Amino acid sequence: MLFVLPALAIYCLFVVYPLATSLWGSFFEWKGLRMRGFVGLDNFARLFVDPSWPKLSGAFAHNVFWFAGIMVLQNGLGLVFAYLLFLRGRGTAFLQSAFFFPAVLSPVIVGALWRLLLTPDGVVEALLHKLGLLDGRLTILGDSTWALWVLIAVDAWNWMGLPVLIFTAGLRQIQPEVFEAARLDGAGAGRVLWSIALPQLIPSISSLTTLTFINTFNQFDLVYVMQGVQGNPNFSTDTLVTYFYRLAFGAEGAVGITDIGLALALGTLLFLLLTIVTIALLRFFERRTVRLT
Amino acid sequence: MTNLDIAYHVKRLPGWVVLALWMLVVALPLYILVVSCFKSTAEIYGDKFGLPTSWTLDNFVNAWTKAQFARYMVNSFAVTGGAVVLTLVVSAMAAFPLSRYQLGWSSPVLAFFLAGVMLPIRLASVELFTLMKSLDLLDSRLGLVFVYSAIRIPFAVFILANFMRVLPRELEEAARLDGAGEGRILVSIILPTIRPAIAIVAIFTAIAVWNDFFFPLIFIFDDDYKTVPLAITTFIGQFRTDWGMVFASLAISMMPVLVMYLLLARQIREGVGATGGLK
Amino acid sequence: MLNVRLRWKTAAIGALALAASALTATAGEVTLWSWRTEDQAAMEKIFTAFTAKNPDITVKLQFTPDADYQNRLSTALRGGKGPDIAQLKAYGELQPLVDGGYLDALDESVPQLKEFGEAALGGSRGVADGKLYGVPYSTPVMGVFYNTEIFEKNGIAVPKTYDEFVAACDKLKAAGVLPIAAGGANGSAWALEISVGVVGPTVYGAGFYDEMMSGKAKFTDARYVQALERVKALAPYYSDGFAGVDYTTATQQFISGKAAMFFGGAWENGSFKAQNPNLKFSIFPFPADKAEGAVPVSTFSDGSYGLVSDSEHKEDATKVLQFIASAEFAQLFADNLGWPPARSGATANDPVLKAMIDMQANPTPYLTLVGFRWQTPTASSILQAQIIDVIEGKIAPDKLAADMDAGVSTWFKPKM
Numbered sequence: 001m002l003f004v005l006p007a008l009a010i011y012c013l014f015v016v017y018p019l020a021t022s023l024w025g026s027f028f029e030w031k032g033l034r035m036r037g038f039v040g041l042d043n044f045a046r047l048f049v050d051p052s053w054p055k056l057s058g059a060f061a062h063n064v065f066w067f068a069g070i071m072v073l074q075n076g077l078g079l080v081f082a083y084l085l086f087l088r089g090r091g092t093a094f095l096q097s098a099f100f101f102p103a104v105l106s107p108v109i110v111g112a113l114w115r116l117l118l119t120p121d122g123v124v125e126a127l128l129h130k131l132g133l134l135d136g137r138l139t140i141l142g143d144s145t146w147a148l149w150v151l152i153a154v155d156a157w158n159w160m161g162l163p164v165l166i167f168t169a170g171l172r173q174i175q176p177e178v179f180e181a182a183r184l185d186g187a188g189a190g191r192v193l194w195s196i197a198l199p200q201l202i203p204s205i206s207s208l209t210t211l212t213f214i215n216t217f218n219q220f221d222l223v224y225v226m227q228g229v230q231g232n233p234n235f236s237t238d239t240l241v242t243y244f245y246r247l248a249f250g251a252e253g254a255v256g257i258t259d260i261g262l263a264l265a266l267g268t269l270l271f272l273l274l275t276i277v278t279i280a281l282l283r284f285f286e287r288r289t290v291r292l293t
Numbered sequence: 294m295t296n297l298d299i300a301y302h303v304k305r306l307p308g309w310v311v312l313a314l315w316m317l318v319v320a321l322p323l324y325i326l327v328v329s330c331f332k333s334t335a336e337i338y339g340d341k342f343g344l345p346t347s348w349t350l351d352n353f354v355n356a357w358t359k360a361q362f363a364r365y366m367v368n369s370f371a372v373t374g375g376a377v378v379l380t381l382v383v384s385a386m387a388a389f390p391l392s393r394y395q396l397g398w399s400s401p402v403l404a405f406f407l408a409g410v411m412l413p414i415r416l417a418s419v420e421l422f423t424l425m426k427s428l429d430l431l432d433s434r435l436g437l438v439f440v441y442s443a444i445r446i447p448f449a450v451f452i453l454a455n456f457m458r459v460l461p462r463e464l465e466e467a468a469r470l471d472g473a474g475e476g477r478i479l480v481s482i483i484l485p486t487i488r489p490a491i492a493i494v495a496i497f498t499a500i501a502v503w504n505d506f507f508f509p510l511i512f513i514f515d516d517d518y519k520t521v522p523l524a525i526t527t528f529i530g531q532f533r534t535d536w537g538m539v540f541a542s543l544a545i546s547m548m549p550v551l552v553m554y555l556l557l558a559r560q561i562r563e564g565v566g567a568t569g570g571l572k
Numbered sequence: 573m574l575n576v577r578l579r580w581k582t583a584a585i586g587a588l589a590l591a592a593s594a595l596t597a598t599a600g601e602v603t604l605w606s607w608r609t610e611d612q613a614a615m616e617k618i619f620t621a622f623t624a625k626n627p628d629i630t631v632k633l634q635f636t637p638d639a640d641y642q643n644r645l646s647t648a649l650r651g652g653k654g655p656d657i658a659q660l661k662a663y664g665e666l667q668p669l670v671d672g673g674y675l676d677a678l679d680e681s682v683p684q685l686k687e688f689g690e691a692a693l694g695g696s697r698g699v700a701d702g703k704l705y706g707v708p709y710s711t712p713v714m715g716v717f718y719n720t721e722i723f724e725k726n727g728i729a730v731p732k733t734y735d736e737f738v739a740a741c742d743k744l745k746a747a748g749v750l751p752i753a754a755g756g757a758n759g760s761a762w763a764l765e766i767s768v769g770v771v772g773p774t775v776y777g778a779g780f781y782d783e784m785m786s787g788k789a790k791f792t793d794a795r796y797v798q799a800l801e802r803v804k805a806l807a808p809y810y811s812d813g814f815a816g817v818d819y820t821t822a823t824q825q826f827i828s829g830k831a832a833m834f835f836g837g838a839w840e841n842g843s844f845k846a847q848n849p850n851l852k853f854s855i856f857p858f859p860a861d862k863a864e865g866a867v868p869v870s871t872f873s874d875g876s877y878g879l880v881s882d883s884e885h886k887e888d889a890t891k892v893l894q895f896i897a898s899a900e901f902a903q904l905f906a907d908n909l910g911w912p913p914a915r916s917g918a919t920a921n922d923p924v925l926k927a928m929i930d931m932q933a934n935p936t937p938y939l940t941l942v943g944f945r946w947q948t949p950t951a952s953s954i955l956q957a958q959i960i961d962v963i964e965g966k967i968a969p970d971k972l973a974a975d976m977d978a979g980v981s982t983w984f985k986p987k988m
Contacts, residue, residue, distance in 0.1 A: 003475070007387035007446050010379075014443030015409055018417035018424055025420065032672055033423060033650055037451060051949055051979070081315060084308040095312060097558040098319060104561070106504030108522040109543050112529050113326055116536065118756075119821065120813030123325050123341045137813020142757035144961055159317065162565065169566030220411060221506050225526055228639050232761065233815070234957045241415060246418045247645045249511060250668075256646035257668045257948060259449045260419055267416035274413050422651060432653040514648040515603075516634050530637030531609040534824050536845070 023271065026264035033260065041264035052262060059231070059238045065241070066152055066216040074156035075208050078163025079201075083193050085164065086171040096168065100161025107158060111225030114154045115141070141226065143237035151222055151237055158222075159215075163208055170204035171197060206285030210278055217274055220245065240270055329540040337536045354542035360532065362545060364517065365524040368434060369503060370549075372520055375438035376445065376502045377495050383442070384449035385496065389479045392454040393465070403454060409447030418511055425512055432515050440512070441502045449494045456490035457483060493564040496557060503550060521546045575612040579929050602889045603632045603655040604877070607641035610843035614908040621904060622895050631657075638762070647843025649674040649880065656883040657892060660706045662695025662873045664946030669878075670698040670705050671968045674702050676879040677703035681890050684897035691935075692914035695873025695942075706876025707897045708914035709905060710736040712838030713857075713931045714870045720852045722749055722832045730856045732863035734774070734802075741809040743911065744832050751809035753831035756963075762954035763819040764963070767803050768955065769870040774860035778868035778936040784943055787986025791951065791977040792970070800962065800969035807963050815960055818889045827851060837931040838911035839874065845910060854924050857931050866934035872942050873914065 027042055029036040047056055050201030081099065085092040102110060117123045118141050125138035140146040174197060182196045198205075220241040223231055229251050246252035247263035329337050330352055331345040340346075356362050386494070387406070391399045414421075421440065422431075430436030451555065464486070465478045475480075509523035525546060530536055554561065605614065612635055619631040634655065636644050642661060646669060648654040652673065660666050669675055677698070678685060685693065685704055696706035718730070726747050730738040741751040756764040773780070776795035783789035789796075811817045811825060826834040827848045834840070835858075837986040844851060857867040877896050883889055895901055902913035910925050912932070920926040937943065944951035954976045 002355055003386040003390050003479075007383040007406075007450060008402070009448045010383060010439060010443045011406065011409060014421065014424070014440050015412060015414055015417070018420035019412060019414065021420045022417045030561075032469055033419075051982070077315075081312065084312055087308065088305070093559075093562070095316060096562055097554075098316060100558075100562065100565070101323075101554060102319060104500050104504075104554050105547055106506065106522050108504070108506045108525050109547055111540070112525060113322055113543055115529075116539065117322055117325065118816075119818075120811075120816040121338065123322075126341050137816060139757070139813045139816030142755075142815030142817070142960060143964075144966065157322075160315070160319075165562055165565045214411060218415060220415070224506070225529075229643075230639075230957070232957075233960045235756070242417065245418075246643075249643050251640075251643035252948060256436075256642045256665070258646070258650075263419060267419075271413055274411070422647075426651045431651040511647065512581060514644065514651075514653050527636060527640075530639065531612075534786075534820055 005021075017269075022264055023268050026261070026268040028261065030258075030264075032258065037212050043261040044269070046262055047265055047269070055235065055238065056240075056241055056266070058235055059240045059243045062148055062231075062237065063217050063219065063239050064156070065148060066219060067213060069149065069152035070156060070159075070212050070216055071209070073153065074160055075163045075205075075212060077156075078160055079167050079193075081160070082164045082167030082171060083189075084196065086168050087189065096161075096164060099164050102158050103161040105158070107221035108225050110154065110158045111222045114157075116149065142233055144233045146235050147227065147233060150151035151226060154226070155219070155222055162211075165212070166204050166208055167201065170201045174200045202285055202289045206282065206289070209285070210281050213277060213281060214274060215240075217270065240266065244270070320486055326540055326544060327488055329537065330544045332537055334534070334536045334538075337540070352537040353545065355535070355538045356542040356545060360524075360538070360542060361516075361544060364522070365519055365521045366545070369521040372434050372437045372441070373499050373502045376441035377498045379438060379442040379489065380449050380498050381447045381495060384446050384453055385479065385484060385491075387446075388450050388453035388457055389475070389483060391450070392457040393460075393483075403450070406447045406450045409444075410451060412447075414444055415507055418507075422511060431512055432518055433512075434470070434518055436512055437508060437520070440508055441498075441505070445498045445501065447492075449498065452490055452494055453487065456487040460486060489560075492557075492560055496553070496561060496564065499553070500550060600885075600888060601626045601630050601632050602657060602885050602892050603634065604659070604892070605634050605636065605641075605645060605655040605656040605942055606659040607636055607638040608659070608839070609635045609637055610839075610846075611909055613846060614842055617906045617908055618901070619892075622892065626891060626895075630893060631892055645669075646672075646674075649882070652882050653881045654882060656880055656885050656889040657877050658880055660696065660876050660878045662708070662875050663942055664944075664950070666696060666705060666876075667699055667946065671700070674881055675705045676881050676886075677701070677705060677891065678707065678879060679704050681879075682707060682893050682897050684894060688897075688915055691871075692873050696878070698831060706878035707893050708873050708876040709797050709896065709901075710838065710874045710911050710914050711871055711932075712767060712874050712911050713928050713935070714835075714837045715855045715857045715928070715931055716770065717826065717834040717836055717840060717844070717853055717855050719826070719829060719832050720854055722829070726832075731859050733859050734861050735740075738806075739860050741806070747807060750811060750825060750831040752806065752811070752833045752835065753822040753825035754810040755814050755819065755822040756960045757816050759820040760819035761959055762952075763822065763836075764803075764959045765866035765940060765952055765955050768799065768959070769837075769940070770835040770858045771798075771806075772799040772871055772939065773868035773936050775802055778934055781937045781939055784939065785987055791973045791980070793973075797970045797973045800972060803959075804963050804965075804969060810963070828852075837874075838849045838907070839927075839933060841911055841922070841924050841928070841954055842909035855927050855931070868934050869931045870938040871932060871935040872938040874911075876914075944976075944980050944984065947983040948971050949982070951976045951980050954979045 005062060007166055027038060027040060029039045029042070046052060083093060118138065120137040120139060122138070125134070128134035128138065140150050178196060178200070179192060182192045187196070218241055219239045223229075223237050223239055223242050227233075227237045229246060231242050244263055244266050247259045247266065250256040250258040253258065320518050325341070328344055331348045331350070333349065333351070387524065406499060425431050425436050425440075428436070430439065436455070453547070460483065465482055468478050468482055504522060506522040509520045513519050525542065528542060529539055604619075607771050607959045608615070612633065615633055619633065623630050642665065645654065645658055649658075649669065649672065660669065660675075686705065688708065691709045692711050693704060696704055696708050698705050722744070723729070726743055726749070728740045731740050744751040754764070754767060776793070780789060780795060807814070811822055813833070823834065823840070823844070824829040827844055828850065844853065844866060857869045860867050877893060879886065879889055879893060897915070899915060899917055902915040902918040905911075906918040906925060909920055910922050912925065912929055920929055940951045940955060955972065958967050958972045958975065960968055962972050
């Protein structure tokens with residue numbers, strides 16, 4: 001028992017305790033860093049009216065788009081890549097490693113790099129000019145319609161290696177006879193992937209979906225580095241965590257005033273959302289897996 | 294080569310093209326990064342894709358001296374090293390009894406740790422800030438070491454316990470009969486046999502800590518204690534016009550993970566496949 | 573595997589050694605925080621002059637880019653880890669720090685403040701107690717920086733009316749020169765708010781500020797909407813790819829001689845010169861419709877340097893603040909940074925600085941900053957968020973004006 005204590009102490013002090021007090025604190029009024037009286041659900045109510053509501057709903061929508069975008073762009077493409085690598089078997093370890101390399105880089109570096117590449121008169125613009133896909137300046141990072149999707153694409157570039165590795169590991173665990181039988185039946189590679197491999201990949205899909213969900217709803221670094229903590233332009237790349245940061249650390253409205261009560265209420269809701277959806281996702285996939293085997 | 298072979302290869306060609314295209318998408322930005330480090334800023338604007346006309350190390354020198362990058366590297370190494378060591382030590386100690394003894398409380402405690410793998414700790418940052426303030430751990434590398442260890446312990450305990458559980462019981466029985474204490478058994482018998490697990494935990498902890506930006510952002514204010522990712526964000530705001538220098542600083546800051554990746558790509562690949570991700 | 577473990581071992585030892593030696597601030601060292609990353613070299617020079625006379629005190633300068641400065645400072649102060657001296661924003665943006673009790677009043681400890689004019693001091697007064705919480709350093713004006721060489725080469729004189737201004741832009745554009753370097757990408761929207769500050773007064777007039785303060789006029793006033801429309805109307809002359817260009821890039825276009833004009837404040841002077849000593853430039857006030865009398869120009873107190881209450885080096889820090897309040901500092905400031913010092917009496921050795929001081933003939937407070945940055949949502953935060961989309965034509969100017977009005981009416985109380 002004694003052996004467990006140091007880990008337990010550090011974990012409780014720096015993770016469990018702050019989290020618990022944060023949840024508790026969302027029911028109180030705050031002045032600066034000082035907790036005032038109990039106000040019940042007031043903070044939560046304030047989240048859903050002006051001036052918070054447009055920010056909250058916007059940030060939530062962006063997180064949902066982000067999740068959907070990553071699921072399709074990163075995990076979908078990642079599955080295709082993994083399958084292509086799997087079919088080719090040997091000699092693909094190098095490609096796997098190369099694909100995964102961006103994932104060991106800090107999102108700060110990735111964001112800063114892409115920000116430089118994507119500026120007007122930058123590398124991407126020059127490339128698009130050469131390919132004849134664009135004339136004039138490349139301004140997508142300043143365009144409130146496109147900026148969010150650019151960030152999602154950069155995030156997918158960053159983490160593409162993850163689904164590739166997880167899916168190839170998943171594919172390798174499938175009995176080779178299964179593929180053999182399907183091939184003898186004359187099924188094409190695409191069909192084999194869709195109707196034979198995919199159902200067997202449920203555990204991989206499950207962990208990827210859950211991971212993607214947790215990561216997108218914690219998204220902060222890329223937005224901060226590429227668009228600033230205000231989620232420029234015009235909050236079009238704002239996420240729940242950047243909004244939380246602004247409320248908690250005085251960057252909302254840029255005058256250094258915090259609204260801890262509102263921040264903690266947002267944190268509590270986000271905590272509930274993350275926990276409930278994560279558990280639901282795991283349950284959902286678990287049931288699928290059981291039924292299939 | 295028979296006709297069948299050729300047909301087989303032709304059929305595979307589109308797949309290779311797709312893979313090669315993505316390889317290009319991954320490699321091109323990194324290529325630009327590398328060549329830009331050696332160009333003057335004027336040349337970066339002028340010729341974006343070519344190799345530098347004259348290879349200069351000025352950008353690296355500037356980043357290192359003008360931006361005092363060395364101290365940020367030292368800070369990052371200190372924090373990462375400290376967090377990896379602390380996480381490994383306490384997690385190994387905790388995983389040992391939780392996985393090797395049949396105790397009533399071990400599985401609830403394990404579940405309690407496991408929950409931490411998914412806890413959104415960023416949302417607790419306000420209270421964490423207050424806590425760090427009262428412990429006088431703000432603006433301190435030691436403070437970051439504690440926070441990172443706390444965040445990484447759940448994952449570490451989970452992985453180490455899983456590996457320890459499957460070890461044969463006889464392994465420690467003999468040592469116990471010889472009168473070895475629990476600590477000795479852990480250090481000289483259990484740990485050497487689960488080296489792969491220790492490597493996975495160490496690698497993933499190191500990557501996660503080295504790359505993190507959020508906690509330095511809220512806990513570190515003095516330039517003397519900033520870690521590399523935090524310094525980078527200040528830095529690009531401050532020296533944005535000097536592109537060569539910014540590229541060079543990005544290259545310097547990815548160097549340690551690059552070296553580690555070149556040495557350990559296989560372990561990392563298998564680790565990710567086995568644990569389902571490191572984020 | 574072995575060499576990897578070795579590396580971690582050394583790293584761990586390094587960590588312990590560092591932890592042991594941490595947190596030993598040097599005696600006689602005063603930390604000063606600033607958001608003026610552009611002025612680092614000049615400020616180092618100024619404070620070296622101070623240390624030369626006060627050998628036992630050194631000033632350690634640390635810079636955070638403007639976009640993050642305010643929340644980083646307030647977070648640090650909340651954590652008791654702030655600097656000894658902090659550069660402070662003026663007016664409303666100062667108040668949260670005063671209210672939080674993070675700053676010491678300076679009325680007693682820095683007697684030199686009595687020698688300052690009220691226009692300079694107004695920005696660093698605490699609203700609740702009327703005390704001074706900072707030593708102001710500058711009252712900048714805002715106008716149009718222009719490249720004198722480009723103007724001469726294209727036969728353009730300083731425009732006296734708005735129509736002349738537009739004609740000059742057309743001429744420059746036809747000649748293949750970028751007329752106005754401007755952009756608002758990635759957190760640079762504050763620079764576009766400056767554009768509104770440059771153009772605005774020539775449309776809504778010098779008296780508009782008082783009308784707004786007394787509640788007679790609102791942002792929805794036709795004059796204000798027209799000012800926004802004028803900023804938008806100049807869009808064809810802004811940098812190519814305007815929405816993706818950020819402030820730094822825009823300044824580079826001007827500094828490198830690619831652009832003829834730049835809308836900015838006095839603070840650009842020193843950093844422009846520092847980055848390109850060969851650049852020939854000056855400044856003129858943005859022209860009104862008719863060339864009558866002195867054009868109204870936005871001005872304000874840019875900020876101040878304040879003493880942090882938690883400082884452990886108050887005595888030394890106060891000496892530094894007394895230096896900042898001195899005539900000597902004002903002169904060093906004028907010579908090295910080239911913006912109008914808050915303390916009058918300095919000699920303007922620099923022609924651009926002289927032009928700026930002349931522009932102060934018909935001053936009007938910089939509306940969104942002086943008047944409407946007191947509580948959230950500030951007029952600035954709404955303006956900065958939407959202005960790119962206004963210029964790009966996605967949001968109508970009157971919609972922005974209405975949003976600004978709705979935002980500030982949640983807290984703004986007119987003074988009768």
